[in-house]
Amino acid sequence: MTDTLLRLHQNSYYFFSIVLFIIGFHTMLTHNNLIKKIIGMNIMDTSIFLFFVAIGYVRGGRAPILEPGAGHAYINPLPSALILTGIVVAVSVTAYALSLVVKLYRHYGTIDAEEIMRLRGGETL
Amino acid sequence: MEVKTSFLPVWVVMFPMLMTFVIYYVEQHSEKMRNALSVATAVVTFLSVVALYPEIVAGNIIEYRMFQLLPNLEISFRVDILSFSLAVLSSFVWMLVAVYSVDYMCKEHGCNRYYPVLIITLASCMGIFMAGDLFTLFVFFEAMSLISYVLVVHEETVDALKAGYKYLIMTIIGGLALFFGIIITFEVAGTVSLSGPTLFGEPTALGFFAFISFLIGFGMKAGMFPLHVWLPDAHPVAPSPASALLSGIMLKTGAYGLLRVIFHVFGIELMRESGWTLILAVIAVITILLGSAVAITQEDLKRRLAYSSIGQMGYILLGMAILTERALIGNIFHIFSHAFMKSTLFLAAGAIILKTGKRNIKDLGGIGRQMPFTMFAFTLAALAMIGIPPFNGFLSKWTLALGAMDAGVPFYVIILLVSSLLNGLYYLPIIIAAFFGAEHGHEHEPIKVNEAPYKMLIPIAILAVSCLLFGLLPTNLPFDLSRVAADFLLRGGF
Amino acid sequence: MSAAAHLPALTVVVPLFFAYLMPLLARWRKSWCAATTLAVLAFTFFSSLYLANRVMSSGPFVYHMGGWAPPWGIEFYVDYLAVFTALTISGIGLPVIVYGIKDLPHELKEGVLGWYYTLYLLLMASMLGMALTNDLFNLFVFVEICAIASCAIISIKESRECVEAAFKYLVLSAVGSGCLLLAIALIYMVTGHLNFTFLAATLPGVMAVYPKNILAALALLMVGLGVKAALFPLHVWLPDAHSSAPSPSSAVLSGLVIKIYAVAMIKLLYKVFPATFAGMAPVMAMLLWMSTLAIIIGSMFAIVQEDIKKMLAYSSIAQIGYVFLGVGLASHNALLGGILHIFNHAMMKAMLFLAAGAFIYATGVRKLSQLKGIGVTMPVPAGAFAIGAMAMVGIPVTNGFWSKWYLALGALDAGKPLFAAVVLVSSLLNGIYYLPIIVNAFFSKPEGAVAKPGRLPAVMTGTLVVLGAGCIIFGIFPSLVLGLVSRATRLLLGL
Structure with missing residues (x-):
């Protein structure tokens, strides 16, 4: 038991990022409010960023700026660099999704997926 | 016996195919030219097939390899005695039908569609008979089946479209089954060529799958029970010359395919020892009885003829199931006989429909006095159907029965x-009513002779006389061809 | 090095560059947009053809972006599958846009035509990138570009159905991307590599130590790419999306885009994960x-x-x-x-x-x-x-x-x-x-x-x-x- 807890503590970044991932996933798929869906999407993305950056983290490490003569431990810069790209992607997806929600609101006067479905009389969104 | 390379088989297939485009071009300008060209194409094709005769009769095999699609998979042509027999028969009937069509179709719509399709179907039919490997055979088989759809739905009525849809779906099922069989053959043997030794060595489960697939694929086309359901719908709705071809010739492509499968893919020893022929025999018996019995209940003349075709195809299947020499001769000879008889019947029915518009058997009283010539031909063919000597139908049944006795199964003779x-039971009432009855409701009016135009009568006459001639003469070309072909197949077929 | 040596990169970069040029061009010389797009796609087609020829005659080769060798740089691996995919993409993409020249003005609003070409080129570039890349994260970036471009190429029509379908597509696609990124993280976590070749070399060893990580990553990859490739039962977004889009979009979406994820899956399953993998x-x-x-x-x-x-x-x-x-x-x-x-x-x-x-x-x-x-x-x-x-x-x-x-x-x-x-x-x-x-x-x-x-x-x-x-x-x-x-x-x- 204590062993499990200890390991959980050691891997808390991973644990919480997975929890966040599930929260985001859940929000995204179960909420009818389109804005909430987008929020869920962002939570999910952020959790992965956290996960990814945590991989590269070295306990006690510094930002990887090489100074002559300093013998510090550095964190792995690659995940951070990758996640920078990931963030850009996430932002653009969010912006695009929001613009679609604006369009949908103009068309239907609501941002509730079920309401839209009812207005359309068709399949689920 | 030797194998020779000649371009002639390719020519026989390619010439009508190319002429299709020419006809398509010409018909935009002149209907007369279109008709003339169609007939000319059929005649030239027939003559080209006949030109193969000297080589074939000398016992040679003619081959031509077109090109390789993939390793071990090519488009190739191979003409042996069996191919030649069927090709010469088909192109002959086709030629007569093309002549017949000219007058029959002149009142129909969409002739500009009819003629090119008629000719390209001829090309694919020749392709089936001259194919040198299963793949080529399959390609032409699919082409013929799909293109003849256009002939089936020619009238574009609701009935025709419904029948056509049934036909199309069955064709696709048949094509897929065939595809499956060919794939298995290719997987097991590594080749699908028909020129080598038999492709399956021993009766494995996979081989059995392949056999069943081939049986479904070719049997569907041959109107085999229980895959015959499309036939009685599709054949009657087509224009009569097309019905004659569908029933007289195209059904035979299925029989031809099965012959090839039995003798070249599996081999006669394998067929005998595995006992798979029993399946074929059971199906054949059911097909014979079912086709003949249901035909009695049909009111529509062409529908009755279509069911009769199913019954007759049963004989051919039976011949393959028995697999003795005389049964095989009877089988191949019946392919000839049935082609002549059924074409005569359908063309005669077409003449009646064209002149009087009557399709129902009840209305046909006195038609024999109105169209004596047509009905006389009809009678000849019908008597041949029943198997009365000295018609060709008798000869084929007789040989078939002898073959059954050779195999020691008198049960088949009883079936016959x-x-x-x-x-x-279903042909004689038509004839009796036609000559001795009177039209319903017009019993006391004198009947005027009102014959079909001579261009329709001549093909009917030629076919009807063939029915008599090829039964009457003790040695005749179709019978000789059947004998040699049966001998050839039983010797191993290469 | 001659320009021909850089063709693997140019095949992707040229359409990418012209994609961003397109809105400007649309303001300046509207009529040039279509012609430029055609020229760019023709270029990608011929360069794919050249690459195919080269691969067929002298075997697969690698190209290092900016001259940086892996594990630091991004690597393009030009092999048979890559050139085949590239040829398919550019070979189909070209006639479709030729058709689009006349069809698009009919289906779209006047002002967005230039943008359509942008999206189309982006889509092409990202697909070509996916075909050629030999790097996991680079693959992800192209996947994302492709996802946004393909949603946008639907919603550009701005009808209700299109916007709705695009939103549905986007949400599910984002789920897929999320799974994909998590899978990449899990793989990187245990191997420390993103390059396919390096991964293939290290994975068998790592598999013995961290089998659960790898299996989870594999499952996430399947879900991520499966959603995008519309593999049943993850296909729910596809019918609306593909049917409501403008016809040329439908043609590329159905013809190419879902296929490219299948290619990515093939690459990962057959090249990265070892064949003997339990x-x-x-x-x-x-x-x-x-x-x-x-x-x-x-x-x-x-x-x-x-x-x-x-x-x-x-x-x-x-x-x-x-x-x-x-x-x-x-x-x-x-x-x-x-x-x-x-x-x-x-x-x-x-x-x-x-x-x-x-x-x-x-x-x-x-x-x-x-x-x-x-x-x-x-x-x-x-x-x-x-x-x-x-x-x-x-x-x-x-x-x-x-x-x-x-x-x-x-x-x-x-x-x-x-x-x-x-x-x-x-x-x-x-x-x-x-x-x-x-x-x-x-x-x-x-x-x-x-x-x-x-x-x-x-x-x-x-x-x-x-x-x-x-x-x-x-x-x-x-x-x-x-x-x-x-x-x-x-x-x-x-x-």
Whole structure:
């Protein structure tokens, strides 16, 4: 038991990022409010960023700026660099999704997926 | 016997195919030219097939390899005695039908569609008979089946479209089954060529799958029970010349395919020892009885003829199931006989429909006095159907029965007799009513002679006389061809 | 180094660069947009052709972005599969946009035309990138570009259905991207590599230590790419998205975009994860059953559709199943059939969507029941549709036949004849929904709008003729592509 807890503590970044991932996933798929869906999407993305950056983290490490003569431990810069790209992607997806929600609101006067479905009389969104 | 390379088989297939485009171009300008060209194409094709005769009769095999699609998979042509027999028969009937069409179709719509399709179907039919490997055979088989759809739905009525849809779906099922069989053959043997030794060595489960697939694929086309359901719908709705071809010739492509499968893919030893022929025999018996019995209940003349075709195809299947020499001769000879008989019947029915518009058998009273010539031909062919000597139908049944006796199964002979009786039951009333009855409701009016145009009568006459001639003469070309072909197949077929 | 040495990068970078130039060009010289797009795509086509030629003559080679060697730099690996995919993308993308030149002004608002070309080029660039890249994260970036571009290329039409469909697509696509990124993180976590070649080398060792990580990553990869490739049961977004989009978009989305994720999956499954991988067996079995369900259920749904483009969209779900069937069977012939089907289906589905687009362009009719007699009044598009339908059913002398041939042969090779039967049953189902359309088109009297269609521009007719001829030519001479595909398969299977 204590062993499990200890390991959980050691891997808390991973644990919480997975929890966040599930929260985001859940929000995204179960909420009818389109804005909430987008929020869920962002939570999910952020959790992965956290996960990814945590991989590269070295306990006690510094930002990887090489100074002559300093013998510090550095964190792995690659995940951070990758996640920078990931963030850009996430932002653009969010912006695009929001613009679609604006369009949908103009068309239907609501941002509730079920309401839209009812207005359309068709399949689920 | 030697194998020779000649371009002639390719020519026989390619010439009508190319002429299709020419006809398509010409018909935009002149209908007369279109008709003339169509007939000319059929005649030239027939003559080209006949030109193969000297080589074939000398016992040679003619081959031509077109090109390789993939390793071990090519488009190739190979003409042996069996191919030649069927090709010469088909192109002959086709030629007569093309002549017949000219007058029959002149009142129909969409002739500009009819003629090119008629000719390209001829090309694919020749392709089936001259194919040198299963793949080529399959390609032409699919082409013929799909293109003849256009002939089936020519009238574009609701009935025709419904029948056509059934036909199309069945064709696709058949094509897929065939595809499956070919794939298995290719997987097991590494080749699908028909020129080598048999492709399956021993009766494995996979081989059995392949056999069943081939049986479904070719049997569907041959109107085999229980895959015959499309036939009685599709054949009657087509224009009569097309019905004659569908029933007289195209059904035979299925029989031809099965012959090839039995003798080249599996080999006669394998067929005998595995006992798979029993399946074929059971199906054949059911097909014979079912076709003949249901034909009696049909009111529509062409529908009755279509069911009769199913029954007759049963004989051919039976011949393959028995697999003795005389049964095989009877089988191949019946392919000839049935082509002549059924074409005569359908063309005669077409003449009646064209002149009087009557399709129902009840209305046909006195038609024999109105169209004596047509009905005389009809009678000849019908008597041949029943199997009365000295018609060709008798000869094929007789040989078939002898073959059954050779195999020691007199049961098949009884089946043949019962079926003949049933044939009599549904053909004779038509004839009796036609000559001795009177039209319903017009009993006392004198009947005027009102014959079909001579261009229709001549093909009917030629076919009807063939029915008599090829039964009457003790040695005749179709019978000789059947004998040699049966001998050739039983010797191993290469 | 000469310019030719940089062609792998240029093939991706040139369309990317011109994509961003397009809005500017649209403001300055509107009429140049189309021509520039065509020129760029022609460039990608010819450079793919050059690369294919080079790969065929001297074998696969790597290209390092900016001269940085891995593990630091991004690597493009130009092998048979990559050039085959690149050729497919640019070869189909080019005629589709030629068609679009006339069709798009008809379907889109005046102001957004320039943007359409931007999106189209972005889509092409990202797909080409996915085909060529040998780096996991780079793959992810291209996947994201592709996802946004393909959603945007739907919503650009701005009708209700389009916006809705695009939103649905975007949400599910984001789920897929999330899974993909998490999978990448999990793989990177235990291996420390992102380069495919390095991964393939380290994974067997790592597998012994962290099997759960790898399995989780594999599962996430399957879900992530499966959603995007519309692999059943993750296909729910596809029918709306593909049917509501402008016709050229539908053609590339159905023809190419879903296929490119399948290519990515093939690369990952066969190149990165070692063949002896213990966890692979259930993955392959799962793929097999999912694709079987996709094939059967996709076709079933297609049968009941009323809208022509929706029917085509459901048919795509079934057809992507063929590709995954080949992947799952994993025998040489089956994989060959699957990869071949990527090309064949791209060609026929693009043509079918464009033909449907032509019907809609000229008559405004989308309902299948109202398209009766279209073959009489519009023989060329209906003829193209007929050829496409025949190819779908797999009639010989069409290219679809060869996909079917190899898949069935491969199923027998793998000792699973059941799946050969699946291919055949699906062909029959295809026949059931495609053939009545052709029959109605050619053998019925045209009524209403169908009786008097508008004039179809020559480029649109021409595109259909070219694609239709392609289906037949590749049906008669399958060896034209088979050399490349067969080598790709051999390399993937390590034969």
